[in-house]
Amino acid sequence: AQKVTQAQTEISVVEKEDVTLDCVYETRDTTYYLFWYKQPPSGELVFLIRRNSFDEQNEISGRYSWNFQKSTSSFNFTITASQVVDSAVYFCALNPNHAGTALIFGKGTTLSVSS
């Protein structure tokens, strides 16, 4: 079965704190793609990052960083020095190869950042 688990339902932090959102996935495919999307209160999902199963290089982009580990089937996302504008629901998603745009989403983690 293909599945994405985001164990953290809600996280609350105070501005400037670092926060890590966890994502664990299950797939038997050897080629697949992983994504993080953000859903602000306006409703639209906003693409943040994608990784393919052959690229375990972790990346830092501004205040965002990602940690992809195939050995533990995890694709975690960290926000450094969080800001109120980061408050949103964050979704991790899996797309097996040849699945087109049929993403398998986790249930999401609601991040609340207070000032």
Place this chain on the structure above:
Amino acid sequence: KAGVTQTPRYLIKTRGQQVTLSCSPISGHRSVSWYQQTPGQGLQFLFEYFSETQRNKGNFPGRFSGRQFSNSRSEMNVSTLELGDSALYLCASSLVQGASNEKLFFGSGTQLSVL
């Protein structure tokens, strides 16, 4: 460049009725996908259209259907509405068809309430 546009933003229907939702993709994008988002089931893939043809379909009953026009605009239809169809319906567009690593651009969705 205008984003993905979905109309209407809100819709209230009663059980047994049918409903049509509309989606205009980003200019130049030819692939349109639909997702259903509910508190219980989360985000679930409905279908993907490209060049006026359904390319992929999720696990939904036949009451859910869609189509795509020559200008890439898409509509989805739900017939014989049930209470469980109450959800946020999200449309996403992408440049190419069938590419599992393609990032999706989402609209703000249509919030459907079935009474």
